[in-house]
Amino acid sequence: MDLDTYFTYLRSWSAYQTARRRGFxxxxxxxxxxxxxxxxxxxxxxxxxxxxxxxxxxxxxD
Incomplete structure (x- = not known):
């Protein structure tokens, strides 16, 4: 995979999504x-x- 695809993969994780919703x-x-x-x-x-x-x-x- 290329680097942008890897970043997209990391951003798909629920832990990342939860942190974003909480402002991190x-x-x-x-x-x-x-x-x-x-x-x-x-x-x-x-x-x-x-x-x-x-x-x-x-x-x-929550």
């Missing part, structure tokens, strides 16, 4: 810039994204 931006401009540098500077380059998943499952209270 988890993907700050600085963090996005760090990701872009780590990606190699070209957002359109397609890379395999793999990571271990550790889940904490539950419901966030």
């Amino acid at each position: 931006e988890l993907l700050s401009d600085d963090l996005l810039a760090d990701f872009e540098r780590a990606w190699g500077g070209d957002r359109k380059v397609v890379k395999a994204v793999r990571y271990r998943i550790f889940l904490r499952i539950g419901k966030v209270r």
